[in-house]
Amino acid sequence: MGPSFEFAVCLLLVVNFMFMAWQLQVHGIGIGHSIGFLRFDQSPEELYPWADGLFWYSDIFFAAVFSLEILIRLVVIGRAFWCHILNWIDFLVVSASWIEFFAEALPFSPTLFLRMVRLGKLLRALRVIRLSRVLESLHLLLKCIVASLQIFFWSVVLLIIIQYCAGMTISYMLSDYMSDASRGSLQQRQEVFRYYGTFSKTALTMFEVLFANWAPACRVLVDNVSEWYSIAFILYRCCVGFAVLNVVNAVFVQSTMRVASVDEELVAAEKAKAQAAYTRRVNALFSEADTSGNGALDLEECRRLLDHPQLQLWLHMLELDTPDLVGLFHMLDDGKGEISLDDLQEGLKRMKGVAKSLDLNKLQHEVAKLHAKVDGLGIQRATQLCL
Structure with a gap:
């Protein structure tokens, strides 16, 4: 299912829990009034005469919406729906919602059964585990909890x-x-x-x-x-409540973050997020610098960046100095006197950050090959002159 669909389901879950909390609050007011507790002089029927009808219709609405969601998942996913335990939990919770309506219509009131059914609705909170794949921050929280x-x-x-x-x-x-x-x-x-x-x-x-x-x-x-x-x-209190607890807290946080930092999914997500942010900055820089609007930068447009304070800040965020930008233009220019957005992105990726050992070894290898070719041409030329 798509991220928008999952996010809409998450919002519905939040609203559903708000209604459940409100219903519990009204029920507690009724208990306080029945036992004569202080400041509970009015019954829920007197305070909220419309509450019972609203709660009944809200329960019908949420049961129908979540039933429709399960049907959509069954149509889209098919038999694979039953291969995940969280889907089984969703199915049981929705089924319990409808069972509650039928049980309330019985001539006798199965109080304990209804109470257990209502508590079963709280299992919908487990759905956030599945939504963690959609919400990156929630995914990070759950990973850190597991790691701790x-x-x-x-x-x-x-x-x-x-x-x-x-x-x-x-x-x-x-x-x-x-x-x-x-x-x-x-x-x-x-x-x-x-x-x-x-x-x-x-x-x-x-x-x-x-x-x-x-x-x-x-x-x-x-x-x-x-x-x-x-x-x-x-x-x-000083030894245990201050020293020991602070050490435990520090080790707890450090160990949790160390385990979470080596998680492959989190590392890949962080790199993808950083790359997307870097690409957006490069696109914004290119759009501001391309005053002609032809989709390419010439040397004058690159030089104009030197006098633009906002663009200077963007260059600093891209880990690029202004002389590097002019030098980059000369390296990327293939003789047409202009560079495209793709050329600028590729060039900035190569110039970003400090030189790595791999880059230096590769350059040294290429220089050694070039030096050998030059020596070979020199020997060949000297041989021809001797003949």
Whole structure:
């Protein structure tokens, strides 16, 4: 399918998810009104009397549109449609949409079944994996996510080990305090137990200390047990929360980008994009320089570029100096006194950037061949003169 078709489907998916979120919002307002929650004084029927009809027609519309999309894919692709797992997911999601309509018409309400069908609609989000072939930025994001899975796994393992070791250490230190009635009041020991009473509570607290608000977990020990715990928490936050996490983030990003940078598809796409941008700049330069409009540049038009500030900037973006442009014209001119757009593009490609070792070796080889021919002609000429 073409890029325009896939992009239109992506927009429809976004609109569909917006409607689903709005429908969930209205449903939540109804729950808040039924339980008497604060500021939920009005029911959804009072706030949005037209919402039920709009949602019903929107569900019909999206189910019909996505059904039509599957039919188009079946006609265009044929049997190959069923060879891709994402197409099966699309088919099941669309089928679930129609099953939901029929289930709602039943005399009884299969609540659990309808809830699972509605959650199944979220599988449409997997379609972005297929659209990544069309949207280059999305393709890059998905490639980087896949490339980060290995480093992500070991980062999680390292952080879990650090967190568990710190949690078990502090849990052992506080066990006597929580069990000894003479160390504090019952309310104080219950408050400490709330954060550090069991291993699961301690592990959750340590993850909260590292990734969320660490002050409450520290304050409960400072106020109820000892102020010396503030030093331990500050050191833990500086060492683990700052140093270790920043190193993990740096390695995570570096490893992800290194893996993504050697991906053949991404490298080819980046080169094609850079080449297309370079070609557009050359075409714009040629159009501005060709004041005569005959589709060719003469020497005067090339010299006129020296007095044009905007074109000077374009030449700099093309990695070309003004003397190089005049020299390029003389190299490309075959005696007609003008060069075409194709000649300019090919010449700029050869002059772009610094000389490579291959270019220098090729030039040295050609000079050596020319030198041998000249020496041979000199010897032949000397032989003829001797005779």
